[in-house]
Amino acid sequence: MKMYVGEGKTEELAKQKALEEAIASEKEVFLKLEEMKGSLLKKTKYKAYVITKQEIKDELNNYINELSKFMGIKMKSTIEEEDSIYKVFLDSDNNSILIGKDGRTLKAIQLLLRQYINIQTGFNIKINVDVSDYKEKKLKILENTIKKIAREVIHSKIEVKLDPMNSYERRFIHNLINDYIMLETKSEGEEPNRCIVISYKQD
Numbered sequence: 001m002k003m004y005v006g007e008g009k010t011e012e013l014a015k016q017k018a019l020e021e022a023i024a025s026e027k028e029v030f031l032k033l034e035e036m037k038g039s040l041l042k043k044t045k046y047k048a049y050v051i052t053k054q055e056i057k058d059e060l061n062n063y064i065n066e067l068s069k070f071m072g073i074k075m076k077s078t079i080e081e082e083d084s085i086y087k088v089f090l091d092s093d094n095n096s097i098l099i100g101k102d103g104r105t106l107k108a109i110q111l112l113l114r115q116y117i118n119i120q121t122g123f124n125i126k127i128n129v130d131v132s133d134y135k136e137k138k139l140k141i142l143e144n145t146i147k148k149i150a151r152e153v154i155h156s157k158i159e160v161k162l163d164p165m166n167s168y169e170r171r172f173i174h175n176l177i178n179d180y181i182m183l184e185t186k187s188e189g190e191e192p193n194r195c196i197v198i199s200y201k202q203d
Helices: 011-022 053-071 094-099 100-121 134-156 167-177
Strands: 006-009 029-036 045-052 076-080 085-092 126-131 183-188 196-201
Touching: 006 011, 011 029, 011 045, 029 053, 029 094, 045 053, 053 076, 053 085, 053 100, 085 094, 085 100, 094 100, 100 126, 100 134, 126 134, 134 167, 134 183, 134 196, 167 183, 167 196
Parallel strands: 085 126
Antiparallel strands: 006 045, 029 045, 076 085, 183 196
C-alpha cells in the first residue's frame, strides 16, 4: 500500500501536500500528522501521512483471498466503508466453519484482518467482520434481552450487573439504555472481564 507524505511549516500545508500527492480529498483518506520540533536555528515543521481508503479496501480483499486459500474454503467478500469503519461481509459454502463455536473463528478472522492492516499502514483502522449476519442476529437477541432487563430495573429499581462483554457489545447497550430516561449505565472491571451495570436513576 502506498503511503503519501507531505511536509510543511504548518499542519494545514503538510496535509494539503499529502492530499495532492494522493490525488484525493480528505474524506477519501486516513490521515495523521506529526510535529517535528526544530532546534534553535530551525523552525518546527509538520509531516502529514495519508493512505487512501480505497487502497485499504483493495488490500483487505487481497488478504481475504490469501486467507481463503490457507483455510481451504472459498470465500466471497463484500466490503463497505462507513464513518471510517470497514464492514466486511463474508460468505462461503460452509459459513458455520467461518463462524466457529460461539463466533470464535469469526473473531479470530477479524483480529487477523485488523492486525494485518494496522501493521501495514501504521494507522488504527477499525474493521468489523460478519458472516451470514451472525453478529446482526446476535445483537438482535441481545437487544431483546436488554429491553427485558430494562423493564425489570424500572419496576424493581434494583440495579443489574451484566456478564462481561466486548467493547462493541457494551457500546451497543450504552446506546440502547440512553433511550430510557429513568435508567443509566456504567462500565465496571478490567478487560476482558469488563461489564455493564444498569441502574435506576435516583431522584
